[in-house]
Amino acid sequence: xxxxxxxxxxxxxxxxxxxxxxxxxxxxxxxxxxxxxxxxxxxxxxxxxxxxxxxxxxxxxxxxxxxxxxxxxxxxxxxxxxxxxxxxxxxxxxxxxxxxxxxxxxxxxxxxxxxxxxxxxxxxxxxxxxxxxxxxxxxxxxxxxxxxxxxxxxxxxxxxxxxxxxxxxxxxxxxxxxxxxxxxxxxxxx
Amino acid sequence: xxxxxxxxxxxxxxxxxxxxxxxxxxxxxxxxxxxxxxxxxxxxxxxxxxxxxxxxxxxxxxxxxx
Numbered sequence: 001x002x003x004x005x006x007x008x009x010x011x012x013x014x015x016x017x018x019x020x021x022x023x024x025x026x027x028x029x030x031x032x033x034x035x036x037x038x039x040x041x042x043x044x045x046x047x048x049x050x051x052x053x054x055x056x057x058x059x060x061x062x063x064x065x066x067x068x069x070x071x072x073x074x075x076x077x078x079x080x081x082x083x084x085x086x087x088x089x090x091x092x093x094x095x096x097x098x099x100x101x102x103x104x105x106x107x108x109x110x111x112x113x114x115x116x117x118x119x120x121x122x123x124x125x126x127x128x129x130x131x132x133x134x135x136x137x138x139x140x141x142x143x144x145x146x147x148x149x150x151x152x153x154x155x156x157x158x159x160x161x162x163x164x165x166x167x168x169x170x171x172x173x174x175x176x177x178x179x180x181x182x183x184x185x186x187x188x189x190x
Numbered sequence: 191x192x193x194x195x196x197x198x199x200x201x202x203x204x205x206x207x208x209x210x211x212x213x214x215x216x217x218x219x220x221x222x223x224x225x226x227x228x229x230x231x232x233x234x235x236x237x238x239x240x241x242x243x244x245x246x247x248x249x250x251x252x253x254x255x256x
Contacts, residue, residue: 116249144255172247
């Protein structure tokens with residue numbers, strides 16, 4: 001056992017848990033999935049080439065474990081209803097006027113680096129992601145954090161490409177509104 | 191900017207452009223769609239700001255992952 005790998009696994013545990021929680025919305029299940037991921041990583045550590053970072057490697061394993069967990073849950077009838085579309089397009093009707101113009105114009109967010117260099121910003125980002133409807137967060141995190149290809153997500157969740165675009169659109173619109181309100185509002189722009 | 195260019199830019203609404211800009215992150219838009227987006231962005235500062243926000247969010251998620 002390489003002690004450095006072991007230490008690195010422990011360091012990444014918190015991150016893996018946050019990603020798993022965002023996707024599964026079930027703390028106990030997220031814990032299980034991360035445990036499985038770390039166990040699999042230990043067994044397979046010989047296969048870690050060192051070409052990618054440990055974090056990327058672990059995220060790759062976590063991706064499969066999460067997909068497995070979602071599949072398993074989808075087979076359970078009670079959980080299936082929880083996967084129904086909860087994000088209503090009506091939520092977004094207020095964003096545009098009848099003629100399709102912005103109701104509230106998007107603000108200038110200034111220099112992105114300023115925000116991206118702050119730990120606090122990522123706390124807000126996480127809170128904003130957490131506020132999205134569960135299915136929306138799951139799809140968005142699969143796409144933007146796990147970097148799954150669109151057709152892969154469609155296949156795993158049994159949705160059409162069109163469904164996917166609508167869900168991601170909703171996610172981005174909500175996220176931008178949340179960031180604008182909770183991070184950018186009232187900040188001086190550089 | 192000529193009146194014709196302005197008119198072309200307003201043929202598509204901000205709402206439609208916001209959908210297309212988001213969709214462009216998943217799929218390659220058709221030539222017509224890309225043209226409409228380009229025309230619109232040329233005349234609409236609000237959608238240019240939105241486009242910048244989308245790019246910012248993509249970068250933020252990339253950093254979050256790292």
